[in-house]
Amino acid sequence: xxxxxxxxxxxxxxxxxxxxxxxxxxxxxxxxxxxxxxxxxxxxxxxxxxxxxxxxxxxxxxxxxxxxxxxxxxxxxxxxxxxxxxxxxxxxxxxxxxxxxxxxxxxxxxxxxxxxxxxxxxxxxxxxxxxxxxxxxxxxxxxxxxxxxxxxxxxxxxxxxxxxxxxxxxxxxxxxxxxxxxxxxxxxxxxxxxxxxxxxxxxxxxxxxxxxxxxxxxxxxxxxxxxxxxxxxxxxxxxxxxxxxxxxxxxxxxxxxx
Numbered sequence: 001x002x003x004x005x006x007x008x009x010x011x012x013x014x015x016x017x018x019x020x021x022x023x024x025x026x027x028x029x030x031x032x033x034x035x036x037x038x039x040x041x042x043x044x045x046x047x048x049x050x051x052x053x054x055x056x057x058x059x060x061x062x063x064x065x066x067x068x069x070x071x072x073x074x075x076x077x078x079x080x081x082x083x084x085x086x087x088x089x090x091x092x093x094x095x096x097x098x099x100x101x102x103x104x105x106x107x108x109x110x111x112x113x114x115x116x117x118x119x120x121x122x123x124x125x126x127x128x129x130x131x132x133x134x135x136x137x138x139x140x141x142x143x144x145x146x147x148x149x150x151x152x153x154x155x156x157x158x159x160x161x162x163x164x165x166x167x168x169x170x171x172x173x174x175x176x177x178x179x180x181x182x183x184x185x186x187x188x189x190x191x192x193x194x195x196x197x198x199x200x201x202x203x204x205x206x207x208x209x210x211x212x213x214x215x216x217x218x219x220x221x222x223x224x225x226x227x228x229x230x231x232x233x234x235x236x237x238x239x240x241x242x243x244x245x246x247x248x249x250x251x252x253x254x255x256x257x258x
Contacts, residue, residue: 001028001029001098001253001255002028002029002251003027003029003031003100003141003143003250003251003253004029004030004031004143004234004248004250005030005032005033005145005218005249006021006030006032006033006237006247006248007033007145007199007216007245007246008034008035008244009034010035011032011064011066012036012037013242014243014244015043019047019050021237021248022047022050023050025250026070027250028069028095029069029070029071029100030069031065031100031102032065032067032068033065033102033145034104034244035058035065036059036060036064037056037060038058038059038060039056039057052068053069053070053072054066054068055069055073055091056091058088059086063087063089064088065088067093067095067100069095069096069100071095071096071257073095074093074094074095075093075094076091076092076093077093078090079091080122080126081129082128083122083126083129087106089103090104090126092133096255096257098224099133099140099141100143101142101143101144102143102144103126103142103144103145104144105119105123105144105148106118106122107147107166108166110164110165111163111164116165119171120171123171123175124174124177127174127178127181130178134181134183134221137221138223139221139223140183140221141220142217142220143219145199145215145246146175146215147166148166148171148175149161149166149167149213150175150185150214150217151172152167153194154213154214154215155167155213156197156212157211161213166215167213182221183219183220184222185217186217186220186228186231186251187218187231187233187249189228192232195210196214196233197212197213197233198212198213198215198233198247199212199213199246199247200213200245214233216233216246216247216248217249218231224253224255227253227254227255228252229252229254230250230252232249233248233250234247234249235247
């Protein structure tokens with residue numbers, strides 16, 4: 001099975017790019033973040049024409065998550081349980097015997113801000129939820145924009161970014177706490193080239209200079225980790241006209257759907 005995650009930064013704007021990418025790469029499952037669409041405007045028909053079923057939780061202008069699947073979707077959970085939050089940032093479901101979780105982690109704005117505190121609390125509540133999901137599901141994949149670059153090698157210039165949001169010690173510790181549950185960063189299961197990133201700022205020629213961060217991740221349970229044979233960032237879509245500032249992350253598994 002092939003799983004992918006992509007922060008599209010407005011599905012309304014990027015829909016042609018997403019459908020083109022689906023047609024070319026044909027993942028079994030694609031998790032989307034920052035769809036920025038209310039549910040009544042979600043382009044169900046466009047994806048159905050390509051053979052994809054959709055689950056989604058959106059809102060106007062901000063946030064929004066969705067999962068597209070070539071296999072039937074069941075047992076949908078919208079939002080992080082026990083977290084009172086009207087922001088659409090989390091979606092879970094079962095697809096082909098795999099529990100799939102799509103996350104759009106808050107950005108945090110600036111270290112020490114109210115939004116930073118909200119981010120850390122959101123990650124802690126999500127960690128508790130994922131602990132329960134992992135206990136219940138042998139095959140679990142957690143995909144999305146985590147807004148955390150886990151290590152200095154995931155940052156184009158650690159010195160320039162030192163102490164800032166997305167790379168701060170508390171955020172990295174919150175990310176490690178997810179791994180401590182028993183999850184693995186699928187990208188790091190394999191040898192990778194240096195300076196591979198998944199997000200680049202629109203300004204200052206960030207993408208041509210490769211001034212980026214790796215903040216989009218695919219985390220897998222031990223069973224799925226043992227079945228994973230590839231994980232990479234597809235930087236191609238970032239070079240399109242009017243691209244998202246993120247690129248898709250793709251992981252492939254020997255897992256057969258059930």
